[in-house]
Amino acid sequence: MLTQSCEKEIPSYNGFESYTYASLDEDGGTWDPILLTSGADTAIAAPEDVTSDAYLAELDEVKGYVGSLNADEQEAVDYWGNNTVIRWQEIAQELVAKYNLAPSPNEDGSYGAPSSANPSVYPYFPFAHPPYAVRAYAYLAAAQYDALITTWNYKYAYNRPAPYKVDGSITPAYPDNDLPSYPSEDAAIAEVSSEMLKFLFPLEVDYINGLAQECRESRKWAGMNVESDLVAGDGIGGYVFRQYKARAANDSMKFAQVDAATYAGYESAADLMFGDMWPHWENLEVPQRPVGITPAYGKVKTWWIGSPADVRPGPPPAVGSAEYEAAKDEMLEYTKNATREQEQLAYFWGDGFGTYAPPGHWDRIAADYIVQYRYNPLRTARTFAYLNTAMMDAGISCWDTKYYYMYPRPPQGNEDILCLFGLPNFPSYTSGHSTFSAAAATVLGYVFPAEASLFESYAQDAADSRVYSRIHWRFDSEVGLDVGQTIGEIATAVAATDGAD
């Protein structure tokens, strides 16, 4: 307390300074969206001319802010900066972290389940476990991208200059550029992002509304947009959100968490196919959680891969086989003798309860390179869109594999194997983090080719970290990396033909 004034602030967001975009991607309106047919799917009316009375009245409002921002307004201008896509990704990461907690047991040893119908009744909705988290990130990022393709389409159709280009008395808060300001890219992002996050995190409506309002208004404070720029952006954001909401309502996520009776069918199916090779996975918590996390997530609608069965890997080794015994020896060795460096990797890539989950970790890494390469908001959204849709497909594929084989975690039946942190509530084979990470590294390596080997080494670290922490077998991680890479390549093959390269 005494030293508060001289302590450095601990960053709660990426502290990038607003920058000059490396390019404006003037043809961005012609790129292929993820869900929409084209950037012209929704009609946006032509703006008033910059000489019209209506426009001049709006311009006067913006001029009124010049040199007269209060401290809160200035802080908002600095915080939101000139790439608000990154801010909304961070907000999503924070919401995932907040909601990434498993239900606590009841007095009688039973567990409640979150309900979207009663989100405020404990356990609160949602439980943002990795499958929920990556779906949230994917819908957010893909919708942001489609909204910005649409925005770019109309920006260059109408070519209305920014307020600071029209009136020299307005000094923009961010580096100036020749991007037309109608419709506002930041209003479109604020609208589509806030609507999507309210849909996914229904208890956060007030918090998200406040952020959206501030993001939107800060464009006028910054001299970047007039009100009609923002209104047009709002319209695009709202339209694109409704298309994605319709997809989300029918992507089978609502069936992903099954009841106990249905779950028994997963166990008996695995016993029938693999019962002579391994005992089916069981939750090892006390009291035992009766059903794993989202057993039917493998049936959720994918973005790029066909059926998850198309990329499903072959079976893991039978218990008692030479490969199993070698993997078990490795688990016992790390239980006793993991080095501090191995533990450090395990915690660094832990991404467990109360965090943004493995996909959020990759989004956070992506933001650093987006800033380093000075990406404009459209290209930023494209990066997050392919990154997160590929990671969601990786998750769907991995969950299909997990509940198909129902392979036990290392400590199941091996009491001498102890973990660095708690076991996730789903089967072992394959490793989710490894699958997410290889898909992520492949997409990011495509987007930033000069960094490809670095991202690959990160994915390897993430995969190894699961072995060091003894929550995964070596083969869980190795096979997860292989499948994740395959899925990343499928996604980047689509990206390579979307018109952006």
Added chain:
Amino acid sequence: MAQTPSDAVMMKSGEICFGLNYGNSAWSEYWEGDSLRENGNIGTLTTKSITGGFMLGILDRVNMIAMLPYVITDPSAGVVAGDKGIQDAAIFVKGLIYEHKAGPGNIKFLASAGLLLPASDYVPEHPFAIGLGCPDGIFRGIIHYDADMGLYGRVDGAFHLRGNAILDRNYYYTTSGYYSDEVDMPDAMDYNATIGYIFPSKHFKVEGVLNGFNTFGGFDIRRQDGGFPSNDMEAMRVGLNADYYDLLVKGLAVHFNSNYTLTGRNVGKSMMFGGGISYQFGLWGKKDKAQSSSPTPQAN
């Protein structure tokens, strides 16, 4: 230990003391926020420690105390391993500021200041971490009254000025998200009220202690979340200590200490027992130092 930063024991200039203490603390319930619960994936968490201590009388009125603990944590249930390692090195300076005859006895005012620093790269976010992983500057005031007939009373209180804890990961959520491996730790206070009695033989001393600890701020553990270094931690404990001095040989002492957590917040409801030995002798100073080498007399 033969002397702590929160008691009124002072060693004469040139006196030196080495001590070794064993502690065993266990809880099977903890407060998640203000809600007391069990956890089937922890069972009973036992924390054992061995602490080496070193005390030196620099001047009659200025002493130095240093300690280094080795800590082992061990849960009885679940699949998560406990942790072990060297915890926080401590160094304190304690001074007798003022001493005055008052009523039937003597009143003393003392102060101590010191620093705890993590002495190894242990992991503060380990589910069963051996420590908080932050530097802790501790500034304490002590008022001690020796009444007649061996009875004494003491109150002391300390402010903990705590630096940031360092994690292995660089993102965490408290009540909002942070992109850093550094955790801003809330400062804290602790206080003790002690009543003790020295038996007429001057060899044996017993005391009862009421101890409190409170952070200034911090956040509650949410339901089913793990603990975190910057939690809002509160505890009220009662304790019993006993010391026997000059056992067999002059300067050799045995010590017993214990406490029990009555109420708390984001801490375990623990029962702790500890015991140790110390040996004190003269290194320099007056020729008659042998006469003052025992800490038992009025200097307590």
